Amino acid sequence: MFKLVFKQFKSKSTSPDLTEVVRIDDSVVKGIDQQHSDNNIVQRILFSNVESLQTMPGIKSPKDWRSYTLTNHPGIIVIRNPFSERGRRYWIARCLRDYPRTPNIVNLNERLFDESIRSDWWKQLSLCSDANEFQRIKSAMRWTTFGYHHNWDTKIYDEEMQSPFPEDFNSLCRLFAQALGYSDFKPEAAIVNYYPLGSTLSGHTDHSEPNKSAPLFSFSFGQTAIFLIGGRTLEEKPTAIYLQCGDVMIMSGESRLCYHAVPRIIKTQTSATLTLINEDVDDVDIGTNSMDKDLFHDVGNPQFWEPFSSYMDDSRVNINVRQVLNPGELKL
Ligand SMILES: O=C(O)CCC(=O)C(=O)O
Structure with a gap:
């Protein structure tokens, strides 16, 4: 059933029927829970400890976050875009410019891309003046990993295969983990997935982590994904939901080991290059x-932001974060 639904959404020859895709939107905010034909109900939830949370620049006040669960998929939580425009731009720039640099690992094949591109993709992309080569380099980037690197062949993490986990992103993950009551959560492995329009991620479960009970955090930016969340086996029918720019999804509890996939990216927005003037960044601590203060400032400048905006015009970026070690363990 999972594969069939995946195929229907992926199909290039027909437009998929989107009527059953769950849209987490403001009708729920007005107090009406959404009910879908398969009895999936989107419910708004409130976190109890938001008053005490120390928030971060670029994130809305936690008391204004709009967070939802799906009754048919216990453990799935979606926080609808808790970022400000500047905040979204900051994390997009980190994912494009900084995270795909050595010592982080990227998917770019050494037979097709030379070392300068594999060690600093965005820089080489920015320097490239040939339109075909630009497109080749741009569309080839599909993932980068940091912290513990996932080995896609063996599906095993290795103590020797790590790069530093960025401090700013560590703070971001811990903020959301704390809001959900996972104050001991340690972000230890991250995958940044790059999705040009037309790309997909097929159905899988994330079970390589020795710690399978810590939640998984997923941050989405740019164009909208149709995200499928299923059950523990491929027999169960998945629910399709939209993940939109800025959404934070948490796979906790029962859903942590469930099948999921991205069968389609839908272009829903044109990136804005407007100057950001509504936040006084110089006063932000x-x-x-x-956080990179210069970057936080610069993303408000249209010239600086233009190449990032242009990339996001036909792409989605997702950062997927896991805790690898069990509580009390210091290494694998
Ligand atoms: O892009 C997404 O929303 C999901 C990514 C994912 O499932 C993964 O990295 O394992």
């Missing part, structure tokens, strides 16, 4: 979160 970046220090405690180790």
Whole structure:
């Protein structure tokens, strides 16, 4: 059943029927829970400890977050875009410019791309003046990993295969983990997935982590994904939901080991290159979160932001974060 639904959404020859795709939107905010034909209900939830949370620049106040669960998929939580426009731009720029650099690992094949591209993809893309080569380099980037690197062949994490986990992103993950009551959550492995329009991610479960009970955090930016969340086997019919720019999805509890996939990316927005003037960035205290203050400032500048905006015009970026070690363990 999972594969059939995946195929229907993926199909290039027909437009998929989107009527059953769950849209988590403001009708729920007005107090009406959404009910879908398969009895899936989207319910708004409130976190109890938001008052005490120390938030970060670029994130809305936790008391204004809009968070939802799906009754048919216990453990799935979606926080609808808790980022400001500047915040979204900051994390997009980190994912494009910084995270695909050495010592992080990228998918780019050494037979097709030379070392300069594999060690600093965005820089080489920015320097490239040939339109065909630009497109080749741009569309080839599909993932980068940091922290513990997932070995896609053996599906095993290795103590020797790690690169530093960025401090700012560590702070971001911990903020959301704390909001959900997972104050001991340690972000230890991250995959940034790059999805040009037309790309997909097929059905899988994430079970390589020795720690399978810590939640998985997923941050989506750019164009909208149709995301399928199924059950523990491929027999169960998945639910399709939209993951939109800025959404934070958490796979916790029962859903942590469920099948999921991205069969389609839908273009829903044109990136804006407007100057951001509504936040006084110079007064923002970046220090405690180790954020890149210059970057946080620069993303408000249209010239600086233009290449990022242009990339996101036909792409989606997703950062997927896991805890690898069990509580109390210091290494694998
Ligand atoms: O792009 C997404 O939303 C899902 C990514 C994912 O499932 C993964 O990286 O394992």
